Amino acid sequence: MKLIRKTILLSVMAACFLGAVGMAQARDLTIALRSEPSSMDPQFHSLTPNTQLSETLFDPLVRTDGNAKPVPSLAESWTVDGNVWTFKLRTDVKFSDGSPFTAEDVLFTYDRVPKVPNSPSSYSLYLSSIDKVEAPDPHTIKITTKGPSPVLLANLSMVPIMSHKAAAGPAPEGKTTVELNRGDGLVGTGPYKFVSWKRGAEIVFERNEHYWGDKPDWDKVTYRPISNSAARVAALLAGDVDVIEDPPTDDLPKLKKDKNLYIQETPSVRVIYLAMNQGQEPPPGMEGTDGKNPLADKRVRQALSLAIDRKAIVERIMDGVGLPAGNLLAYPAFGTSEKHSKAEVVNTEQAKKLMAEAGYPDGFTLSLGSPDGRYTNDKRIAQAVAAMWARIGVKTNVETMAPPVFFKQRNAYAFSTYLAGWAASSGEMLNPLKSLVVTKNKEKGLGTTNWSKYSNPEMDKLVAEASVTLDDDKRSKLLQQAGDMVMEDYGILPLQFELSVWAMKKDIRYGGRADQMTLAQDMTLAK
Amino acid sequence: MLATIVRRLLQTLLVVLIMSALVFGGLYLVGDPVDMLASPEATEAQRELIRQSFGLDQPLWRQYGIFLSKALQLDFGASFLTGESAMHLILERMPATLELATLAMFLSLVIGVPLGVYAGLKPNSKGARGVMAGSVLGFSLPNFWVGLMLIMLFAVMLGWLPAGGRGAVESFGPIKLSIFNWDGFKNLILPASTIAVAKCALIIRVTRAATRECLPQDYIKFARAKGLRERRVLGVHLMKNILIPIVTIGGLEYGQVFAFAVVTETVFSWPGMGKLLIDSIITLDRPVVVAYLMLTVVFLATLNLLVDIAYTVLDPRVRLGGGSAT
Numbered sequence: 047m048k049l050i051r052k053t054i055l056l057s058v059m060a061a062c063f064l065g066a067v068g069m070a071q072a073r074d075l076t077i078a079l080r081s082e083p084s085s086m087d088p089q090f091h092s093l094t095p096n097t098q099l100s101e102t103l104f105d106p107l108v109r110t111d112g113n114a115k116p117v118p119s120l121a122e123s124w125t126v127d128g129n130v131w132t133f134k135l136r137t138d139v140k141f142s143d144g145s146p147f148t149a150e151d152v153l154f155t156y157d158r159v160p161k162v163p164n165s166p167s168s169y170s171l172y173l174s175s176i177d178k179v180e181a182p183d184p185h186t187i188k189i190t191t192k193g194p195s196p197v198l199l200a201n202l203s204m205v206p207i208m209s210h211k212a213a214a215g216p217a218p219e220g221k222t223t224v225e226l227n228r229g230d231g232l233v234g235t236g237p238y239k240f241v242s243w244k245r246g247a248e249i250v251f252e253r254n255e256h257y258w259g260d261k262p263d264w265d266k267v268t269y270r271p272i273s274n275s276a277a278r279v280a281a282l283l284a285g286d287v288d289v290i291e292d293p294p295t296d297d298l299p300k301l302k303k304d305k306n307l308y309i310q311e312t313p314s315v316r317v318i319y320l321a322m323n324q325g326q327e328p329p330p331g332m333e334g335t336d337g338k339n340p341l342a343d344k345r346v347r348q349a350l351s352l353a354i355d356r357k358a359i360v361e362r363i364m365d366g367v368g369l370p371a372g373n374l375l376a377y378p379a380f381g382t383s384e385k386h387s388k389a390e391v392v393n394t395e396q397a398k399k400l401m402a403e404a405g406y407p408d409g410f411t412l413s414l415g416s417p418d419g420r421y422t423n424d425k426r427i428a429q430a431v432a433a434m435w436a437r438i439g440v441k442t443n444v445e446t447m448a449p450p451v452f453f454k455q456r457n458a459y460a461f462s463t464y465l466a467g468w469a470a471s472s473g474e475m476l477n478p479l480k481s482l483v484v485t486k487n488k489e490k491g492l493g494t495t496n497w498s499k500y501s502n503p504e505m506d507k508l509v510a511e512a513s514v515t516l517d518d519d520k521r522s523k524l525l526q527q528a529g530d531m532v533m534e535d536y537g538i539l540p541l542q543f544e545l546s547v548w549a550m551k552k553d554i555r556y557g558g559r560a561d562q563m564t565l566a567q568d569m570t571l572a573k
Numbered sequence: 574m575l576a577t578i579v580r581r582l583l584q585t586l587l588v589v590l591i592m593s594a595l596v597f598g599g600l601y602l603v604g605d606p607v608d609m610l611a612s613p614e615a616t617e618a619q620r621e622l623i624r625q626s627f628g629l630d631q632p633l634w635r636q637y638g639i640f641l642s643k644a645l646q647l648d649f650g651a652s653f654l655t656g657e658s659a660m661h662l663i664l665e666r667m668p669a670t671l672e673l674a675t676l677a678m679f680l681s682l683v684i685g686v687p688l689g690v691y692a693g694l695k696p697n698s699k700g701a702r703g704v705m706a707g708s709v710l711g712f713s714l715p716n717f718w719v720g721l722m723l724i725m726l727f728a729v730m731l732g733w734l735p736a737g738g739r740g741a742v743e744s745f746g747p748i749k750l751s752i753f754n755w756d757g758f759k760n761l762i763l764p765a766s767t768i769a770v771a772k773c774a775l776i777i778r779v780t781r782a783a784t785r786e787c788l789p790q791d792y793i794k795f796a797r798a799k800g801l802r803e804r805r806v807l808g809v810h811l812m813k814n815i816l817i818p819i820v821t822i823g824g825l826e827y828g829q830v831f832a833f834a835v836v837t838e839t840v841f842s843w844p845g846m847g848k849l850l851i852d853s854i855i856t857l858d859r860p861v862v863v864a865y866l867m868l869t870v871v872f873l874a875t876l877n878l879l880v881d882i883a884y885t886v887l888d889p890r891v892r893l894g895g896g897s898a899t
Contacts, residue, residue, distance in 0.1 A: 082852075084654045091654070092612050164626050164656050166610035171619060223656045244749075246666060246844025247739045270738055272842040273852070276721060277737050281842075284728035284736040450604035450857050457608065468613070481614055491616025 075264040075566055078278045078290040082271035086243060087226040088206040089159050092167045097204070098563040102251060104206030104234035107133055107152065107187070108199045110473065116199035120147065120207055120235065126516065131198060133187040140256040141209045142239035149181035154210035161219040172201040194514040196521055200472040209233040237262045237567040246271065267566040282549055289550040291564050295365040295422060301549050311367065312558025314546045316469040317374050317478070318421055320431065320539040321498040322347055329462045331413025331443060341462065345404040347536035352397035353438045354431055356389045360542050363426050367547055371540035373529055374478040381475025381525030386533045397438045409439025415461030416444060417452040422544055428465045456497050468495065471561060475525040479509050483532050500537040578878065585874035592866050597637050597859070606653055606857040627653055650860035659860040663846055663868060669739060670845035672752045674830040676761055677768035682823060685773040689780020696785065704777060711774025720767040720840040727763060735760050737842040764841040768834065772826050779822045783815035816887050824880035832869040
């Protein structure tokens with residue numbers, strides 16, 4: 047009897063041991079995502095939740111590393127001569143169905159981009175500078191741009207290459223978005239291949255045995271969209287998932303203390319900023335200014351900037367999950383100057399003095415618009431700014447609203463000032479300058495998100511020149527100059543750079559990315 | 574009977590029409606879908622292209638007209654966000670909500686009715702007072718809080734049940750249900766209990782009130798005087814009479830849960846229609862929101878009709894169609 051019991055005990059122990067060993071060898075990974083992708087079609091909707099999954103299934107010609115620098119992907123090397131770029135393709139690459147990758151696939155992919163119907167945010171944004179694409183031989187791609195295009199590489203990194211054989215079809219665009227969502231024709235060269243997508247529930251990927259690069263650590267990756275952040279934390283604590291995106295900042299101190307978890311914080315390319323309506327007419331929400339707009343006066347803008355305690359915002363509202371910002375991108379990103387690498391230090395006395403000089407010793411009233419729930423703690427940051435402005439006599443009415451309403455109101459110039467965020471996806475200064483502060487020009491597509499009426503023709507010229515300069519040193523100098531000009535003008539007030547946060551089980555490591563993407567292939571089992 | 578059903582359907586159609594117009598106008602006032610969809614880097618020309626491809630460049634009345642004429646052919650348009658048929662997206666998610674609502678209502682009735690009858694029979698006992706105090710708590714506690722507490726207790730601390738998601742599903746043709754296998758069912762327990770907490774409290778109160786009303790009636794006294802066993806008195810004579818309010822409340826609440834399980838679905842990341850609705854409202858995905866409302870209005874109307882029919886079965890004195898009084 048005793049013997050039998052002992053045998054059972056031993057075999058149970060052995061089974062547990064073997065089970066544990068087996069698990070260490072082939073572990074699956076479950077990731078909780080903040081938002082579900084809208085589509086699996088890598089060319090339907092250019093949006094981070096979609097892009098991060100396409101990056102796992104597909105490869106672009108050139109990819110960007112964690113610091114947004116272009117590095118070889120499907121293209122081994124490239125040369126540029128004026129408007130002509132020549133890419134040498136890797137010869138040893140196979141798609142997940144085993145078929146070889148050639149220049150034909152690149153031609154098909156770039157040709158498909160503008161043909162995808164009803165795209166809510168088209169990928170043609172990234173190919174708009176291209177005049178034509180040719181393939182002189184099966185492993186060379188020649189791209190001619192319409193003019194000098196220094197951001198071509200960053201743009202190409204956004205366009206994943208599809209299999210021309212698998213994605214061909216009777217529709218003009220080949221396999222349609224609906225077909226691709228089912229996984230039909232969804233064949234790429236990336237580290238993982240598509241298995242299934244149950245909408246709202248889970249997305250499953252499996253390792254691509256034909257992958258040309260280093261083998262990732264996980265056999266199977268399951269993504270679960272959990273939009274409620276408290277529920278995401280609960281799922282991690284309960285052990286249902288291994289990694290979660292973006293835990294709420296309020297929970298971070300508690301999570302950091304948990305011995306079973308590991309928290310990764312990585313600086314992002316997203317800046318949270320304040321824009322001020324600088325038109326001649328007093329903007330909506332402004333009172334007590336005798337028909338003038340004080341925001342058109344640089345001294346007032348400087349005073350508003352000096353009144354903001356950026357360090358306190360980061361520490362108290364963001365629980366340390368941010369960095370005080372002095373520019374639109376964190377130094378030393380491409381095109382940022384050292385001069386504005388540090389955030390302005392709060393100085394209420396000087397701010398009051400400047401207000402008096404400008405003719406507003408008793409301040410005035412203005413409105414501050416802010417979305418509620420679009421950026422981390424957005425509403426609370428706006429309320430803190432309002433309290434800080436009150437100290438220099440600027441009475442601030444905070445108007446917070448749901449993001450769709452906010453964006454509509456903002457585009458109608460309904461606020462005196464507003465809080466918003468900008469992610470410089472290309473990781474260099476041209477992108478935020480061109481979109482946020484260059485004078486609005488609908489035809490040329492400049493200043494698309496400049497809703498502050500800020501205009502500085504000299505700076506516009508610098509940015510225009512930088513956008514056609516191929517020499518990196520020269521371009522960086524031009525961008526630094528332009529950025530300095532805006533900061534010294536107080537044309538826009540950067541507040542803080544968001545840190546991207548991931549929480550995971552303690553035996554998993556993820557370095558995080560500046561572009562806030564969650565990539566399963568870059569997660570490793572901690573040794 | 575038939576006339577009633579036809580009249581009901583016509584009423585429903587009118588309601589659907591008014592609702593769709595309200596939703597159309599409401600979402601139009603809220604914001605521009607292109608702001609939510611397009612990349613912030615997109616140029617004005619690209620935005621214009623998106624606007625045209627979704628027909629958003631047309632005046633609102635024409636957009637609505639196009640929508641109506643298509644809806645008559647049962648085409649409710651494609652989701653702006655995913656490009657897929659809006660109705661298809663909703664129908665795909667419907668089984669998940671349906672099984673959640675059904676289990677929640679089932680739990681509420683199975684627990685609520687006996688407790689309610691007990692509280693009605695012995696209103697002054699300690700147990701009955703406890704039940705009534707619990708029911709007050711049940712519908713005072715906010716739904717999301719109950720959900721989070723259940724997650725903390727059963728998923729995080731005890732580790733018995735998953736914290737969210739749907740788990741394994743079994744396919745019945747195009748319909749996928751998780752209620753029929755253990756792994757899937759485990760996922761269903763917590764969200765269904767969350768909803769059941771509030772609904773159960775309501776059922777208890779309704780049942781108790783009905784029981785108290787019926788007990789002094791002559792037919793109960795007569796049944797007892799006849800010497801019937803207590804079990805038969807309660808099980809047949811009492812039950813049959815208190816069922817009408819319970820069926821009414823149960824039916825209405827079932828519809829409520831089905832159409833608006835939004836909060837619970839979000840907390841438990843349950844892939845039902847409610848979560849889809851919230852996501853669609855945030856992105857101003859008008860076709861999905863409109864299609865959703867049409868569907869729920871039709872569903873609620875049908876449910877009300879079924880409740881009315883159930884009355885006639887339970888109590889032959891109730892005549893449908895408002896015919897001559899008896």
